[in-house]
Amino acid sequence: MKYDFAAIEPKWQKKWAEEKTFHCENHSDKPKFYGLVEFPYPSGQGLHVGHTRPYTAMDVVARKRRMDGYNVLFPMGYDAFGLPTENYAIKNHIHPAKVTHDNIENFTRQLHMLGYSFDWDRVINTTDPAYYKWTQWIFLQLWKHGLAYKTTMPVNWCTSCKCVLANEEVVDGVCERCGAPVVRKEKSQWMLKITEYAQRLIDDLDDLDFIERVKTQQKNWIGRSTGAEVTFKATTGEDIVVFTTRPDTLFGATYMVLSPEHALVKGWLERGLLQNADDVKAYQAAAASKSDLERTELNKEKTGVCLDGVRGVNPVNGKEIPIFISDYVLATYGTGAIMAVPAHDDRDWEFAKKFGCEIIEVVSGGEDVQKAAFTAKDETGILVNSDFLNGLTVKDAIPVITKWLEEKGIGEAKVNYKLRDWVFSRQRYWGEPIPMVYCEKCGWQPLSEDQLPLLLPDVDSYEPTDDGESPISKMTDWVNTTCPHCGGPAKRETDTMPQWAGSSWYFLRYMDPHNDQALASEEALKYWSPVDWYNGGMEHTTLHLLYSRFWHKFLYDIGVVPTKEPYQKRTSHGMILGEGGEKMSKSRGNVVNPNDVVAQYGADTMRTYIMFIGDFEKAASWSDNAVKGCKRFLDRVWNLSENLTDSMEYSAANESAIHKAIKKVADDIEAMKFNTAIAALMALVNDFYQNGCSKGEYRTLLLLLSPFAPHMCEELWESLGFNADGMACQQAWPAYDESKTVAAEVQMAVQVCGKLRATITVPMDSDEATVVAAALADPKVQKFTEGKNLVKTILVPNKLVNLIAK
RNA sequence: GCCGGAGUGGCGGAAUUGGCAGACGCCCGGGACUUAAAAUCCCGUGGGAGCAAUCCCGUGCCGGUUCGACCCCGGUCUCCGGCACCA
Numbered sequence: 001m002k003y004d005f006a007a008i009e010p011k012w013q014k015k016w017a018e019e020k021t022f023h024c025e026n027h028s029d030k031p032k033f034y035g036l037v038e039f040p041y042p043s044g045q046g047l048h049v050g051h052t053r054p055y056t057a058m059d060v061v062a063r064k065r066r067m068d069g070y071n072v073l074f075p076m077g078y079d080a081f082g083l084p085t086e087n088y089a090i091k092n093h094i095h096p097a098k099v100t101h102d103n104i105e106n107f108t109r110q111l112h113m114l115g116y117s118f119d120w121d122r123v124i125n126t127t128d129p130a131y132y133k134w135t136q137w138i139f140l141q142l143w144k145h146g147l148a149y150k151t152t153m154p155v156n157w158c159t160s161c162k163c164v165l166a167n168e169e170v171v172d173g174v175c176e177r178c179g180a181p182v183v184r185k186e187k188s189q190w191m192l193k194i195t196e197y198a199q200r201l202i203d204d205l206d207d208l209d210f211i212e213r214v215k216t217q218q219k220n221w222i223g224r225s226t227g228a229e230v231t232f233k234a235t236t237g238e239d240i241v242v243f244t245t246r247p248d249t250l251f252g253a254t255y256m257v258l259s260p261e262h263a264l265v266k267g268w269l270e271r272g273l274l275q276n277a278d279d280v281k282a283y284q285a286a287a288a289s290k291s292d293l294e295r296t297e298l299n300k301e302k303t304g305v306c307l308d309g310v311r312g313v314n315p316v317n318g319k320e321i322p323i324f325i326s327d328y329v330l331a332t333y334g335t336g337a338i339m340a341v342p343a344h345d346d347r348d349w350e351f352a353k354k355f356g357c358e359i360i361e362v363v364s365g366g367e368d369v370q371k372a373a374f375t376a377k378d379e380t381g382i383l384v385n386s387d388f389l390n391g392l393t394v395k396d397a398i399p400v401i402t403k404w405l406e407e408k409g410i411g412e413a414k415v416n417y418k419l420r421d422w423v424f425s426r427q428r429y430w431g432e433p434i435p436m437v438y439c440e441k442c443g444w445q446p447l448s449e450d451q452l453p454l455l456l457p458d459v460d461s462y463e464p465t466d467d468g469e470s471p472i473s474k475m476t477d478w479v480n481t482t483c484p485h486c487g488g489p490a491k492r493e494t495d496t497m498p499q500w501a502g503s504s505w506y507f508l509r510y511m512d513p514h515n516d517q518a519l520a521s522e523e524a525l526k527y528w529s530p531v532d533w534y535n536g537g538m539e540h541t542t543l544h545l546l547y548s549r550f551w552h553k554f555l556y557d558i559g560v561v562p563t564k565e566p567y568q569k570r571t572s573h574g575m576i577l578g579e580g581g582e583k584m585s586k587s588r589g590n591v592v593n594p595n596d597v598v599a600q601y602g603a604d605t606m607r608t609y610i611m612f613i614g615d616f617e618k619a620a621s622w623s624d625n626a627v628k629g630c631k632r633f634l635d636r637v638w639n640l641s642e643n644l645t646d647s648m649e650y651s652a653a654n655e656s657a658i659h660k661a662i663k664k665v666a667d668d669i670e671a672m673k674f675n676t677a678i679a680a681l682m683a684l685v686n687d688f689y690q691n692g693c694s695k696g697e698y699r700t701l702l703l704l705l706s707p708f709a710p711h712m713c714e715e716l717w718e719s720l721g722f723n724a725d726g727m728a729c730q731q732a733w734p735a736y737d738e739s740k741t742v743a744a745e746v747q748m749a750v751q752v753c754g755k756l757r758a759t760i761t762v763p764m765d766s767d768e769a770t771v772v773a774a775a776l777a778d779p780k781v782q783k784f785t786e787g788k789n790l791v792k793t794i795l796v797p798n799k800l801v802n803l804i805a806k
Numbered sequence: 807g808c809c810g811g812a813g814u815g816g817c818g819g820a821a822u823u824g825g826c827a828g829a830c831g832c833c834c835g836g837g838a839c840u841u842a843a844a845a846u847c848c849c850g851u852g853g854g855a856g857c858a859a860u861c862c863c864g865u866g867c868c869g870g871u872u873c874g875a876c877c878c879c880g881g882u883c884u885c886c887g888g889c890a891c892c893a
Contacts, residue, residue: 002845213810213887220809223892244893257893302891328891338893346807347891418892538887612831614818618811619886626818629831632846639846676820679830686830689847749826754874756826780860794873800825804873 003638005602009711013112021729022117026512026524028071034528035062036507036567038536038544039077039124041499042103043084047110049584049592049610049622054535054573056607057616057674059116061533063707064669066117067733073528074117075510077124078104082499086430090462096430100127110594115603115710117729122513126502131509132432133453134519135501138551140435140446141558147193150444153423157185157468185468190425190434190495194550198222198417201549209569211617214541221542223418228402229335230411232256233313235320236273238264240312243334243416246344246377247405248397251386252362253339254352256312256323257304259331260287268310275308280325287327302328302351314339315410316387326351334416342373349373362386363394422547424498429462429471431496439483439490448484456496470494503544504551507531507566519560526562534567545570571672576613577621584622592622604709605631611674611708633682634709637701640685640693641716648696656743657687658700662736665704674708681705695720700734742798750775751802752784768795775801 016022037058040051062074080100089096104125111118124131142148159180194201202222205215227245234240240256258265260283268274269281283305304326311320328347329338342352342359349372352359359369363381366374374381376394383389388404389397405411425434435447435454447454457478459471473479473494483490505519511528512520536545545567552566577583578590585591597606609630614620650658661684668677681704688697699722706713706728717728725731742764748771750758758780762771772793775781781803788805795801 216810217888220889223889225892227893242893246893326891328893330892333892340893345893347893350891416892418889542888612818620818623818623832625832633831635846675818676830679820682830747826751825751874754872759826792873794825796825800874802825802873 008715012711030071033065033070034073036534060707075122076118080127129453136435153189192422217541229414235311241335247401249341252341254358259329259336260284261331343369425495427470434493436493437490442485504548530563531567533569535571574619581621612678616672645694647694653691659736659740749800
């Protein structure tokens with residue numbers, strides 16, 4: 001017999017929706033639990049099978065936590081601004097809002113179809129003016145606190161789409177969507193000063209339960225390095241400030257390198273100080289025209305030009321040294337200038353060899369520095385040729401030289417980060433308007449808060465323009481406005497915010513989604529903060545996850561939110577691959593659509609399989625056969641209900657297995673080891689087939705299985721009459737008795753000299769003498785101990801005994 | 807190059823404060839039921855030798871520590887993910 005999932009599943013979904021079973025209030029006597037999954041971008045393709053893994057996982061956790069007695073907030077929403085919708089709208093001449101609306105309807109239907117226990121009264125949509133009013137409001141606060149600014153920046157420009165792309169939309173130097181080359185274009189951009197929070201974004205990770213690889217990836221991305229800034233003099237009299245992590249090697253600095261874009265070079269050229277000005281200009285031009293792709297390709301061979309006519313002076317010994325420009329020095333990191341120590345830096349060494357610069361050893365302990373750079377920073381190196389630093393280790397020399405530099409006023413300790421400020425504007429239509437106005441007299445002025453939301457205007461065409469201006473720029477009625485400060489004529493900003501804006505604070509809105517006075521009430525924020533458990537993809541680690549931590553810290557600083565960090569715990573799931581281990585894609589034809597799986601096997605099978613598919617944190621490939629195995633398991637559970645004995649007690653044969661399973665499933669859900677939780681349930685069902693199953697035993701099984709296969713369990717719960725005090729999902733998680741998870745007798749392994757020779761059954765907690773006697777009585781053991789002396793025995797209680805015989 | 811993760815049957819994967827390797831599922835083989843098939847149920851299933859009881863080998867590779875190593879240590883190879891001239 002197979003159960004009729006096509007009838008059962010909609011029945012329960014309807015009931016949950018009508019009764020608002022999973023609605024939660026912002027107050028309760030129970031402890032609170034806020035479980036969060038990343039809200040989807042509602043694409044035209046609908047829900048992907050990849051969405052179902054994290055969503056099902058957190059749904060299982062949420063359902064189980066409700067049974068544990070928590071007041072659970074488990075919300076869902078839509079991150080609906082973005083390029084695909086806009087491109088679809090352009091192609092099909094439909095308003096993006098209409099496209100978004102239709103896609104959201106489809107997603108909502110699919111999420112219901114899978115039986116997720118979201119609180120549907122809290123659904124949010126980032127494109128709803130009532131929502132983006134607060135996204136704009138946060139931007140205004142950032143502006144007021146000096147964390148938003150506008151500056152001219154090179155951006156990525158797709159030559160075919162004729163539009164600006166985000167960095168993450170440029171893959172290997174070409175446009176992610178059309179494959180056309182991407183070039184750099186100077187544009188004025190809104191920026192957010194995330195770098196101001198770099199140190200706190202690293203430090204505060206210590207108190208969070210993020211999986212280790214998320215923490216390390218964020219730390220690497222922020223890229224903190226400590227060192228010193230040192231001021232060199234140019235022979236022209238100007239200061240050249242460099243950043244170095246190795247001030248101890250200062251005596252070995254034999255030349256300097258500036259980035260081609262460095263301001264000093266520009267000045268020297270203008271003043272005609274460089275004898276080889278043409279070479280210098282040619283090099284600058286070549287560097288500027290290089291795409292990202294070419295720059296990385298050129299990493300292998302170092303290039304550069306020596307500046308003839310200007311030299312630098314090493315402040316520690318007064319030596320004059322040459323100055324080069326080279327694109328291996330980045331304009332955007334540190335000061336855009338370095339001191340080069342070829343003896344102790346691989347890149348400087350390579351450059352020095354090519355350009356014939358002097359290589360002076362200042363740290364001894366390595367090989368000949370003329371043959372390779374010696375870069376060790378530990379105790380192996382001792383300073384030489386370095387005046388007062390001679391004889392010190394690298395580690396000891398750094399504070400000495402730093403102090404010396406500070407006393408002489410030519411340098412200071414300094415920390416640098418790889419993290420750059422966040423490019424926050426997009427020249428596209430389908431995003432939040434940036435609530436700023438430009439006045440010739442007053443400069444950039446913020447809209448006053450009572451004018452929010454600043455609505456996205458209707459435009460005739462969403463087509464991006466050739467010159468890279470937002471389509472909104474053509475709406476002169478909207479663009480032309482008055483200055484909020486002086487009342488004179490002014491123009492609105494026509495760029496919109498990136499997709500990361502709306503998702504940087506959405507978890508706050510879930511706490512109080514209909515509030516029109518604030519992004520959420522103080523009480524709601526206080527009650528639900530922080531998110532207790534947030535699961536999402538690794539691909540968001542250095543984008544969404546970092547951005548939202550930044551915004552949250554800012555909101556904390558201005559007293560809007562009560563916690564320093566938004567998320568207490570972060571876990572991450574692996575990707576779902578197609579059958580055969582390849583990435584799912586239309587071109588490979590291996591895309592699995594959740595609609596099809598649910599139609600063929602039901603949502604409970606889909607849910608159970610996606611949890612059983614393998615280690616949650618690792619990638620897993622889809623297998624149609626394994627789906628059938630999960631359907632077979634659910635059928636076996638269903639069929640078992642027809643042969644129950646009447647008792648509500650646990651039988652002696654099943655008791656210990658049931659207690660073990662209750663503990664195992666609970667622990668495994670909390671540890672996200674869903675695959676072994678289901679394996680334990682399968683094993684329990686196998687036991688029931690073996691030993692028979694009572695009504696009471698079956699009742700417990702349904703409760704344990706209900707987070708995974710909620711529809712079927714509710715149906716059986718009802719039909720067996722267990723529903724006097726509500727649905728299965730409203731029951732308490734079954735209790736287990738630790739003492740009953742162990743049987744009266746145990747099987748123990750017997751080793752002779754470390755090799756397994758027999759298995760014996762002895763009473764639980766037998767002492768060593770009893771176990772050894774039982775072991776020696778076994779003929780298989782005797783075979784290996786015969787004629788030998790027992791020199792030693794090792795007992796692992798209830799598990800193993802090892803007899804050492806000689 | 808740097809950072810992180812992983813290497814276990816035909817397959818997905820279990821099991822580590824060091825204690826019976828391969829749970830659970832898939833595939834495959836055999837049996838029961840059936841006119842037959844599907845479904846279902848039962849049995850088997852790491853490799854090798856043997857009629858069998860049983861024995862030997864086995865967690866990428868080499869070595870070490872230990873009564874005992876998938877697990878710890880040293881070395882080495884491969885794969886995946888991220889970053890990539892960050893001074």
